[in-house]
Amino acid sequence: MQRFKHLRHSLWFVTLLLLGVTALSACAAAPDAASPSGSADAGGGERQTVTMWFWGAPPEHQETMKAVLVDPYNASQSEYELVVEFRNTVDKDISVALAAGEGPDIVYGSGPSFVAPYATAGKLENMDACSAANGWQDRILQPIYESGTVNGSLYSLPNSLNTLGIFYNKAVLEENGWTPPTTIEELEAIMDEAMAQGMYASVTGNKGWKPVNENYASLFLTHAAGPQAVHDALTGELAWTSPEIQAAVEKSAEWYQKGYLAGEDYVNLNFNDAVQLLADGRSPFFIGPTLVFQFATQFFQGEDAANLGFIPFPNVNEELAYPLYTLGTTASLSINANSDVKDAACAIIDRMMTDQFLVDMTARWPGYWGVPVKEINVDSSQLTGLSAEYLSAIADIMAAINSGNFGYFTATFFPPATQQEFINIDTVWLGTESASDMLERVETVFTEELNANLVPPIPAPAQ
């Protein structure tokens, strides 16, 4: 009997402890809301709620969004209240909600290839009237504006430009007598020397986010195959199996196999790890997207901020223009076709499509708010450190886009299944299939998508 009593106490103890642990771990999954109460009634009385779901940004960035977007909008009028929910699984949540005819009023998406199926299915609102009322076509970079159209009508605008280039640690380059490379030979020579010294050639990785692979697929398509070849392939005028595209894929595989992409640690590093390694001087370079500026703020702080530099990626094909940028976007903003507050959603997106918003957000959150306006006409002299460096990079990209010197980010311009094939480019890197086999599959998949009208509008590059 005594033993039974002891056992019963132990079981109670175990049960309570396990419940405690489970409850604690469940707490980690709860989404946060930018609104202090997370409700429409917070100080708003009769106000109608305008909802927007966003990815699970760090708390300081959530605070920035609240200070620059949410609070000023809510204070500017008394009819609506903007509520932003930060969700770690926003992509999946949006997909499921839209499919069910639900979801937020302002729809966060992963880009034009995401938008096309939802627009065709009538889940997203046609934004032509909103665009005309706010003069977006005159304000927004033409190739970016076009990329948000489906069958000639606007369905989305990106929140930010995103391109690929080289982040470098100025101190590491100076210590080793290296200068920022402008040719592929110079770049490879520095990386070889770095590896010989026991450093990483460059740092990056797809830990936790396999689509990082497409950054390097896009990079080599732009700088090895060239914008014209990719444009022609995306418009069906050139086969994906053409020699220039195959050479680009093979060049990316050569880089991976030489260990230029962090070697075997590629799958064990995420952007935070990689930027930390760059800041620690364990690599001269981080080759990646400009949105990485937002991660760099944690590691290049104070005086160290001056140590981070950003330069365009050099061309593998010497006949291409320099500097050349891969044109991409971080995310897209659309209006839910089932929203009851479409006008308010339009007005909020309009607030986000200004050079003033670009500068205000970049001042506190560099890397994610390179609003795709044609030019920056507001005073940005107050920006310092990484914010100034990012703004300078964005200004260079805007100039390159205006001149037509841009390639195509797979996430922005490729239809979904074709994009997925380029995310799986690591099959070539790791030698489980050849570049020609991969591209034959791409050709088949792309042809199906082209025939199904799933390819977004492809802006022409400069000749």
Next chain:
Amino acid sequence: MKSFRYYILLLPALLLSMSVVLIPGLLTAYISFTDWNGVSPQINWIGLGNFRAIFADNVFWKALGNNIRWTILFVTVPVFIGMLSAVLLLGRRINATLYQLIYLFPYVLAPITNALLWLNIIFNPLTGVIGFLRKIGLNVPAPLGNINTALYAVAAVDIWHYWGFLTVVYLASLRQTPMDQVEAAQAEGANGWQVFRYVYFPSILPTVLLMYVMIIIFSFLTFDYVYLLTGGGPAHATEMLSTYAYTLGFSTFQVGRASAVGLVMSMFGLIAAAFYTWLSRREITE
């Protein structure tokens, strides 16, 4: 009248089961014969087109092979560890509950927590065990980065989280063995192995078989740890039918094909469940 009352009592469970299992299951079966993209109101019947497409895709066969390897790993390694630790705990008079708690701890944590623990504390080349071993001069390769070891590295994490659960289940079952049989065997001079083989094991066999069936079903549905640790990479080395279906459904908008993969997955679970039902009925009739 009496049987009518039984049906009424069954109704809540039947309705629940139909709404969360049967109707979605039938819809999935229907969608697998269409070209539905998950959002469009237009759904076209394409017959066996999705099945032909997935059977012609090397990634599908790679994923199926990985699921089979995964199943073999899970019906051996955690079962052996779980059984061994349960038998060892059976003899302990003190602290057996504490050990169970420690073993069960990873099982009650969310998969994301366990995955992050392993990614950051074990596999991380900066702050993890791998990084530490490299710092002291050992040239340790990255287990998740190599196509020959990635599947085993992911399975190691899932097994680490799972074997404690098996220990608790086996131990509970071992404790149900009639003590008079154990004592009789010991009195007859049976050694430890013989007591286990001829007394304990026959007693817990139904539990062992049930767990085998559950493991086989879960092995063909496995998703969380693979998705969190590698996303199916590198180069599809850890691709499972579930991650393959997820990519088709959520990344490439090919929900019809994803449903076809889902049906194939269900088929393996169904075979395992049918086998278990047959086994249970045979046991009853015997």
